[in-house]
Amino acid sequence: MTTQAASIVGDYKYGFHDDVAAVFKAKPGLNREIVAQISDMKGEPAWMRAFRLQAYDLFEQKEMPRWAAEGALDGIDFQSIHYYVRAADRNARDWDDVPEYIKNTFDKLGIPEAEKKFLAGVGAQYDSEVVYHNIREDLAKQGVIFLDMDGGLRDYPEIVREHFGTVIPAADNKFAALNSAVWSGGSFVYVPAGVKVEIPLQAYFRINTESMGQFERTLIICEPGSYVHYVEGCTAPIYSTSSLHSAVVEIIVKEGARCRYTTIQNWSNNVYNLVTKRAVARKDAVMEWVDGNLGSKLTMKYPSVYMTEPGAHAEILSLAFAGPGQHQDAGGKVVHGAPNTTSTIISKSISKGGGRTSYRGLVKVYPGCDDAVSNVRCDALMIDEDSRSDTYPTMEIDADRVTIGHEATVGKLGEEQLFYLMSRGLPEAEAAKMIVNGFVEPIVKELPMEYAVELNRLIELQMEGSVG
Amino acid sequence: MTNASPTLEVRDLHVEVAGKPILNGVDLIVNKGEIHALMGPNGSGKSTLANTLMGHPKYTVTAGDIRFEGESVLEWTADQRARAGMFLSFQYPTAIPGVTMVNFLRHALNAREGRDLPVREFRTRLMDTMKQLKMDQQFARRYVNEGFSGGEKKRAEILQLQLFKPSIAILDETDSGLDVDALRVVAEGVNQVAAQEPKPGILLITHYYRILNLIQPDVAHVLVRGRIVKTGGRELAMEVENHGYERIMAELGLTAGEGDTAEALHAAAT
Numbered sequence A: 001m002t003t004q005a006a007s008i009v010g011d012y013k014y015g016f017h018d019d020v021a022a023v024f025k026a027k028p029g030l031n032r033e034i035v036a037q038i039s040d041m042k043g044e045p046a047w048m049r050a051f052r053l054q055a056y057d058l059f060e061q062k063e064m065p066r067w068a069a070e071g072a073l074d075g076i077d078f079q080s081i082h083y084y085v086r087a088a089d090r091n092a093r094d095w096d097d098v099p100e101y102i103k104n105t106f107d108k109l110g111i112p113e114a115e116k117k118f119l120a121g122v123g124a125q126y127d128s129e130v131v132y133h134n135i136r137e138d139l140a141k142q143g144v145i146f147l148d149m150d151g152g153l154r155d156y157p158e159i160v161r162e163h164f165g166t167v168i169p170a171a172d173n174k175f176a177a178l179n180s181a182v183w184s185g186g187s188f189v190y191v192p193a194g195v196k197v198e199i200p201l202q203a204y205f206r207i208n209t210e211s212m213g214q215f216e217r218t219l220i221i222c223e224p225g226s227y228v229h230y231v232e233g234c235t236a237p238i239y240s241t242s243s244l245h246s247a248v249v250e251i252i253v254k255e256g257a258r259c260r261y262t263t264i265q266n267w268s269n270n271v272y273n274l275v276t277k278r279a280v281a282r283k284d285a286v287m288e289w290v291d292g293n294l295g296s297k298l299t300m301k302y303p304s305v306y307m308t309e310p311g312a313h314a315e316i317l318s319l320a321f322a323g324p325g326q327h328q329d330a331g332g333k334v335v336h337g338a339p340n341t342t343s344t345i346i347s348k349s350i351s352k353g354g355g356r357t358s359y360r361g362l363v364k365v366y367p368g369c370d371d372a373v374s375n376v377r378c379d380a381l382m383i384d385e386d387s388r389s390d391t392y393p394t395m396e397i398d399a400d401r402v403t404i405g406h407e408a409t410v411g412k413l414g415e416e417q418l419f420y421l422m423s424r425g426l427p428e429a430e431a432a433k434m435i436v437n438g439f440v441e442p443i444v445k446e447l448p449m450e451y452a453v454e455l456n457r458l459i460e461l462q463m464e465g466s467v468g
Numbered sequence B: 001m002t003n004a005s006p007t008l009e010v011r012d013l014h015v016e017v018a019g020k021p022i023l024n025g026v027d028l029i030v031n032k033g034e035i036h037a038l039m040g041p042n043g044s045g046k047s048t049l050a051n052t053l054m055g056h057p058k059y060t061v062t063a064g065d066i067r068f069e070g071e072s073v074l075e076w077t078a079d080q081r082a083r084a085g086m087f088l089s090f091q092y093p094t095a096i097p098g099v100t101m102v103n104f105l106r107h108a109l110n111a112r113e114g115r116d117l118p119v120r121e122f123r124t125r126l127m128d129t130m131k132q133l134k135m136d137q138q139f140a141r142r143y144v145n146e147g148f149s150g151g152e153k154k155r156a157e158i159l160q161l162q163l164f165k166p167s168i169a170i171l172d173e174t175d176s177g178l179d180v181d182a183l184r185v186v187a188e189g190v191n192q193v194a195a196q197e198p199k200p201g202i203l204l205i206t207h208y209y210r211i212l213n214l215i216q217p218d219v220a221h222v223l224v225r226g227r228i229v230k231t232g233g234r235e236l237a238m239e240v241e242n243h244g245y246e247r248i249m250a251e252l253g254l255t256a257g258e259g260d261t262a263e264a265l266h267a268a269a270t
């Protein structure tokens, strides 16, 4: 197999198993051979290789999703994308081993020095691969596993095999199929029963190769009674050609466990950000998605929770900011598949300079799932006349004694609010920023402090020049 | 008073809202250190005048002038007027969800003073002022005017008046909705600002004589249908309190009626 791979990529001497720092880059484009090659180079078990190949066939068969906007995804040229890139040849064990250029990236992201000591473990996906990964000793002692997904598959093949693809099958949608075929990197988190991870697990991602696809795959398993907060933050430099980011995140929250997954994404304006995120919440389990989307050309992302047993609770907080040329099609899905399940969706979106935001949400209550309670609130703020906001809420309620609340507001930047702040001496632009930051506060206050600061700063940058 | 320097000078001010004339030639001079009471029936244009003075974009000045410390401010935006030293205490302060008082006040003070106030200095100033106004410290953590009771809103306005120390303060019904104790606290706050050098001018819009026992005006005006129809001393406010606006209007030959034109009112008043 290695020989075959080598023939495809040419000079393979700086390849995957070499200890010398090297760069491997698959040829652009996708076919069965490239998929097989990715699996072979990673030395994966046969079942994963088969899974990838089957997923590839599904990807070929599946239609492009059409709901965000007709033709919106036509700009993706699957044959010009590199499906696998490695930046460095092995995982660094501690901070000193992290290459200087990666540290520079962190500096650019403005990650404060003080924060590092809080890091439970850092998984930074640099290109397609996790190059730095470190688990704090006490976490390891608790039996918590926090690895990149490739490492998880290598070291814990049984746990991975039992759960991988069970929440989001490859057949779920075209991009889930694509990810299943070519996935690389992402995180594998396993929290044993009863273990509460006190500090957030954090990972930083970025894309750095032009025209490179990023297909990370994350699997989080929370055993009964456990708790974990996983945080993923992301910024990307500007690129000249279109990029595709298509991740899959699967989470299984078992009885009485609680999981929070926080994302801040700020892709450059040429990135198609098409992510499938789904969690299963079992008996009395709590799943919380906090999802902030800035940047990208088009984002399509609807974190979902399937409540499969009584007492499960789902919470989805979604924040979207669309600037010029951007379309954020975001929202959430809650599926009540058992009685006495509860859910909340809060969505806040801002569009400016011709940007477009769409809230797309689903509340589904299956027959027999009585006493379900769901509250949906979506607020959209349009900064100027050119911008656009739409709401597409779907309710499919097939049970009795169900309590469903839905509230939606769409508004412009309030004239009275602007006047109030300006009458205190704040220039218009500053007043507008303050109102916008206040608007997103219900979501920002749920973020870890440094992310909240970073997000407010990002929003201020986005707002600059938009008024006055 | 004649040789005092005018802080605020309003000349023949005509104002329209949504194409509808509301102010029909208001003349008013507030000198440094003076307290003016402005009274008038509901809908007579008091808040319109207050908002226009502060530069609300919805209110269009169709004629006349507003001068602040000798300069016309018609072309100035609200924030420019504010930084120059004008202040409006709102009749209905607007809620800014998600923005804490402390964050808002710090930004506002920085903008006004053109510098980044040291955190400690800012905190001391804020806490001291809040204490004077008998406001709970927790108040600073709340979102601007959101869920404030009527009285809390007014107190928050006076807190800003005290922090900002303007040269002209326009207080639009800052006394309404206050209980007796709160009224006293607010009046004390206003009096304290009024006594500070350099002494500001104060335009106190009110419906109630009650506050004028606590804050002693030098001059009182009555605004009817977009015009100041009568100006006098404190006794004018007393007259309004005792007899209402009808007597004043009758005295001036004004009858409440649809047919009254701005010109007729003007003629009657002069």
Ligand SMILES: Nc1ncnc2c1ncn2[C@@H]1O[C@H](COP(=O)(O)OP(=O)(O)OP(=O)(O)O)[C@@H](O)[C@H]1O
Pocket (backbone or CB within 6 Å): B017, B018, B022, B040, B041, B042, B043, B044, B045, B046, B047, B048, B049, B058, B091
């Ligand atoms: N923004 C606005 N849009 C439309 N009409 C307005 C606006 N502001 C004021 N008006 C109208 O102008 C007139 C004067 O209103 P204003 O608020 O100035 O009265 P006021 O004297 O302050 O009354 P009150 O004593 O009730 O506070 C009213 O008829 C009011 O409806």
Ligand SMILES: [Mg+2]
Pocket (backbone or CB within 6 Å): B046, B047, B048, B091, B172, B173
């Ligand atoms: Mg009024």
